[in-house]
Amino acid sequence: MDNRVPPRASGPGPRRRDRHGRGMRGPIAPPQVPLAASRADAFADLVQDSVERLERRWPQLADIDFLVLEVPRLEGGSGDAWSDEPVPLGGVAPAREGRRAKVVVYRRPVEIRSKGRDERAALVHEVVVEQVAELLGLTPETVDPRYGED
Secondary structure, three states, X not given: OOOOOOOOOOOOOOOOXXXXXXXXXXXXXXXXXXXXXXXXXXXXXXXXXXHHHHHOOOHHHHHEEEEEEOOOOOOOOOHHHOOOOOOOOEEEEOOEOOEOEEEEEEHHHHHHHOOOHHHHHHHHHHHHHHHHHHHHOOOHHHHOOOOOOO
């Protein structure tokens, strides 16, 4: 009577229980709750809110791509690319041969310079306004009359 138990497959299949046998762990919050959104998603929402606010006044912003990147890239591959200049919070790439203009907001530098969600939202809006103003060749106050107000 050979009643050997066949070995368990150790593949990437789903685990049925945690290692203490108490059951599977689930998400902390359902996906439709703001708590479930990652910091990157919440930041992208702040940028989108700012863009929508500006698009009411400037419809031509629909032709511009707005991007969120983690951090700015160092120009050049050598170690002498470091300088004493501050880390940029955003950047602009004008339109070229079949490519749309781009406005970039760098998430990590903005998060580091802001303390709370309200301050972060205000800083994101300032960065977006400044970059749009640079792209359109206008002053930030022309792009958003409330620019610089607290």
